[in-house]
Amino acid sequence: AEDFSLMVLGLIFAVVLAKGSVLKAVAMIALGLLLSMVGADLETGASRMSFNIPELADGLGFATVAMGVFGFAEIIRNLDSGAESDRELVQQKITGLMPTRKDLAESAPAIFRGTILGSILGILPGGGAVIASFAAYTFEKKIARDPSRFGRGAIAGVAAPESANNAAAQTSFIPLLTLGIPPNAVMALMVGAMTIHGIQPGPQVMQKQPDLVWGMIASMWIGNLMLIIINLPLVGIWVRLLRVPYRLMFPSIVVFCAIGIYSINNAPVDVILAGAFGLFGYWLIKHDFEPAPLLLGMVLGTLMEENLRRTLQISRGDWSVFITRPLSAALLAIAAALLVLAVLPALRRKRDEVFVEG
Structure with missing residues (x-):
């Protein structure tokens, strides 16, 4: 029941x-x-x-x-x-990828708030990275001294949603692995993949298949490190792909x-x-x-x-x-x-x- x-x-x-x-x-x-x-x-x-x-x-x-x-x-x-028509936006050369000290100082509070909010919303069933991103952006806009800057390059409007998105993506595994319930559509895809391989998500999966659980946790650390490599040095390749x-x-x-x-x-x-x-x-x-x-x-x-x-x-x-x-x-x-x-x-x-x- x-x-x-x-x-x-x-x-x-x-x-x-x-x-x-x-x-x-x-x-x-x-x-x-x-x-x-x-x-x-x-x-x-x-x-x-x-x-x-x-x-x-x-x-x-x-x-x-x-x-x-x-x-x-x-x-x-x-x-x-x-x-x-959208591909005309990526014809210009992209520069200034690395954040400056000023960018880091301005974005640090937004990153912290976005991480906390995303972690909470990621656990809730029905939530997920998309909801967390929207909520973090709206929250930052409401507490900002000058909300008019949002939508025109305010770094808090980028840092907070991205932090919330990443945090929610990690914590959404909690209800999946502990209760066997996918909290969002992405985790539903994960359940489908596990079912195809004969794995039943739920409380017993941590005892019966600890290698799977710890492998997923390790993949989160490795994945985030790989994203740094994929996103910054190789961004030029992805932009060229968008021009196709x-x-x-x-x-x-x-x-x-x-x-x-x-x-x-x-x-x-x-x-x-x-x-x-x-x-x-x-x-x-x-x-x-x-x-x-x-x-x-x-x-x-x-x-x-x-x-x-x-x-x-x-x-x-x-x-x-x-x-x-x-x-x-x-x-x-x-x-x-x-x-x-x-x-x-x-x-x-x-x-x-x-x-x-x-």
Whole structure:
């Protein structure tokens, strides 16, 4: 009961912190939960929502949906929005990459505040690096002596979001490794990758596979050191890559995406499904739907259903077990309170303000 309630709370956090309409975020989560049910029933093995299509008997692959909604849909969006015009911004020579002493002195407080804020928001289910970046930028702008400098090169407006982004990326592993719950879409991709390799994230993973956990922790240190090397000395290479016309780049991107999807199950139908979800993802973008809650709903759907059915079997069908157990009741109460707050006009305006100012 507690596991199910905790996952409900995570999905509600995704609704509260998602960009745009609350109703659309709820719709995306509901759709994600439905997609997680496609395939064989967890206990009886009966086919559900597969429409007698053999390729859907095992359910929809997480990587297939994610690559379609985030990968192919983004390619279509770039082609539609005219990505060529943005490349004029990178024609000039880039100089002054290393920060000066003055830059370091001005950015140090913002870096500290951004790190603290990002660490907190990274742990929260439904949060993540994107929310942390927006929140840190908005906070720095509100406490600044001259807010008009933001958007015109204020170093605090760069240092704080980047620090929050990095901090949230690290702390978002905490709920994933301790509870087995992905707090955001990126961690949902991580769960999918672990599941493909037969690894079940959760409290036991630290005892059963300590090499994996400590390897991930070490990779964070190594990754940050590598970023310094990749970003500063090699930035000229990345700028030159941006100058390549997008019409010449996107075919190779599509090919590599298709190869990646095909290599998982060696199934051509997965590539076709990813293409279909790419079109669907583009439709979502055009109609201001946030695709990340859909991914969270799909990842948590199977775990939620498993814990829900197990709880009802133990309680012999008594639904009151979710509110009679103290921890479960507290988690559901928090989720309900957050959902009520999310639809209040004042909080909705604050949510929109954070994303607009970011």
